[in-house]
Amino acid sequence: MKKKTHTECLSALIPVRDTLDMIGGKWKILILISLWEGNKHFREIERSIPKLSTKVLAKELKDMEENKLITRTVVNGFPVRTEYTPTEYSKTLQKVIKELQNWGVKHRQEVFGKTK
Numbered sequence: 001m002k003k004k005t006h007t008e009c010l011s012a013l014i015p016v017r018d019t020l021d022m023i024g025g026k027w028k029i030l031i032l033i034s035l036w037e038g039n040k041h042f043r044e045i046e047r048s049i050p051k052l053s054t055k056v057l058a059k060e061l062k063d064m065e066e067n068k069l070i071t072r073t074v075v076n077g078f079p080v081r082t083e084y085t086p087t088e089y090s091k092t093l094q095k096v097i098k099e100l101q102n103w104g105v106k107h108r109q110e111v112f113g114k115t116k
Helices: 008-023 028-036 040-047 054-067 094-112
Strands: 070-075 081-086
Touching: 028 040, 028 054, 028 081, 028 094, 040 054, 040 070, 040 081, 054 070
Parallel strands: none
Antiparallel strands: 070 081
C-alpha cells in the first residue's frame, strides 16, 4: 500500500476533527440521544443524564444551538417554558452514533467479556 501524502492525510483528518469538535466531549452525544428520545425541556434533559450539572447542560445546549444541532423555542404560557428540539441536521448523526453504540457493545465484550 502506497503511503499517503501530507495533503491526502489532512483531507481525511480535518473533517474527522471537525466532527469530533462538534459532538466530542462528555455530554453532547448524550444530550442528542435524550432529545431524540423525546425529552424537550431543560429539566427533562438534565434528569435523563446522570451526573450532568445544570451549568454544563446550559453551556452545551447553547453551543449545540449555535452549531445548528438543536432549536430553542420559548413557549408562552404560565410559566413560560423553553423547549429544545433536535434539528433535521442533527438527525444526520443518528447513523454514526448508532455505529458508535454497536462498537462500544463489541468493545465491552472483547475487553470485559460481558455486554453491559
